[in-house]
Amino acid sequence: MYVTDKILPELPAPSNSKGVVHWLKSNLFSSPVNIVFTFLGLLLLYKTLPPIIQWAFIDATWVADTREECLGEGKGACWAYIGNRFGQVMYGFYPPAEYWRPNIAGILLIALTIPLFIEKMPRKVWLGAFILLVFPFIAYYLIHGGFLGLSEVGTDKWGGLMLTLIISLVGIAAALPLGIILALGRRSEMPIIKSVCVIFIEFWRGVPLISVLFMASVMLPLFLPEGSSFDKLARAMIGIILFQAAYVAEVVRGGLQAIPKGQYEAAVAMGLSYWKSMTLIILPQALKLVIPGLVNTFIALFKDTTLVLIIGLFDLLAIIENVLGSDSSWLGFFTEGLVFAAFVFWIFCFAMSRYSMALERKLDTGHRN
């Protein structure tokens, strides 16, 4: 009997199951239909990509001081226009000498938020509470000013990306607690509290944000006693917060429903009161579950902030559409402005959606039901 005592060396894979040719064959040319699709796809790319790259990069003007330098035969995008108006795009009509104030507020917020993403960071809850409850006042003092030595900059001067960020951040921060209360109310056993919450949630979810903004800007002043007036931004904020709270409430309700009944029963069996069992047992688990959903609602809110241009606030898009569009020294570069705005929004939304997907994967412990 012949028994080999050597292990045969591994042979390289046959040439038809590896390498570029194999990859092409199995991924692009596996069947006649696939071949057709591949060529259609290539045709599409050939028709769209080169002109876009040509316009946006190769022929683009990156640095220029006047409009005329961007014009002419064979000139592509005029990014210099954005560069020249960068201050307005970022801060609206905020006085340039005071740009450092929103800058400090922004840096402070980023510095405070970073530790929240570090795992095993102690006292995260306190830090979160500080950001939600104390930081807004610091930021308001810095950006609005008007007391303690800082000159006042009214909200009518706020604009640009700064305003977009303020509206969406304040919107989500204020909508979160309201939404949690609404979600708890919707799951309450008291019929009146439950129906009030259901009506509130379904009403705001059933109407478009534009009508809410219209309502906030034309109806709200009628509701208030004479003399007490909110400025335009505050009115829009109230509308956005109520609108957003309804969406947050539905996301949180999903989390509350996902908590097994045993958790509720155990909390009651321990003798905890309703609020104690919610804040100590149920909500910490439920909120952790719904973070990806909350990030998604935040993305939707972030995109929806562009609608404030319809009631005359100057967010990033409105600055580009109304202010820069009618600026006679840089007329005719609307496309560039729009593409720039789209790019900024895209970066923010794409990053957040990736973050939410990563979280979802991390939180998915594998044992469902």
Added chain:
Amino acid sequence: MTEHNGDLKPSKPPIWNDPKYRALFFQVLLMAGLGYFFYSIVQTTLGNMEKQHISTGFGFLSEKAGFDILQTLIPYSSDSSYGHTFYVGILNTLLVSILGIFLASILGFIIGVARLSNNWLLSKIATVYIETFRNIPLLIQIFFWYIVVLRAMPSARDSLSLFDSFFLNVRGLYLPAPITESSFIYTTITVVIALIAIFIFKRWAQKRQEATGEQLPVFLISLAVLTLPALLVFFATGSPLVWEIPELKGFNFQGGITIIPELFALLIALTIYTAAFIAEIVRSGIKAVNHGQTEAALSVGLTPTQNLRLVVIPQALRVIIPPMTSQYLNLLKNSSLATAIGYPDLVSVFMGTTLNQTGQAIEIVAMTMAVYLVLSLLISLFMNWYNAKMALIER
């Protein structure tokens, strides 16, 4: 033994600790609070309106509107009443929403399937499409199509044309319009009868298959029943249908169907934006069907097409329908962005122009919101009914 029973009853808690009374107390408190809130709002509002001389009530609906509307589906002129404006707005909203839902579903389905394709290039293109369009605010996309693309179209004289019957220029999209003569009614009747016949035939074929196991080529027979008699009648009655092709007269096109650029831009933007979301829903729905189902279907001898039609899609639809409903609702609500480019939808003509002219904010905002709430409710009811129809019938 029996005498202890009385003592073992738990002592009654004091009234402020009894859950029943506490619940009652909190609810009464909430009602009182809400009641006071609404009462004070109504009082201040009435006071404010009296001081600003704003009239109340719905009397304004019969007043003359005095402005023209770009696109009307029912007869309308500047002599018509504000009530008429309201209907025109609703119809325009419905038009763009229904077209948008229809187109976005088709495009979304194609993109969603393309993303699952085993063709690498195709699936990457679909991914890029989805990630690009759903992460850019809809308003920016509407501006892009309206201002950047459609304003850059050539003038009427140098329109882009397809087969010399479809024209696209800066004034809009021009399509041929079908014009029917009176004898076209016979063709219509034939089609209706054929549809009824197909419906009955399908039920019969289903029963027959359940009883005998034999399959009929249902699709081919249905197609033949639908088309052949209709064509026969159509030509027998002397082809009573002509296409009215838009023609360049003077500075603009006359005849045919005109799609104004506002509608065109809004429709493209809504379709492309919503399709990106629908594609993701379709993809997750198809992926949710266990691969074992496909393997089982193929091993009992179904063809790949039958597998898709009879096994995968019916199961995927159950996952797809609920999120699809909310996308349809989103599309309806997003159609109100029409205001930004001046497409005359409900928000634009009623909450915009009419509100500016009459100043009756409360009535107008309430009516507009009521329309959206009712439409949302109708879409959810329909989709719930469809969902219940598609749901797994469990024994």
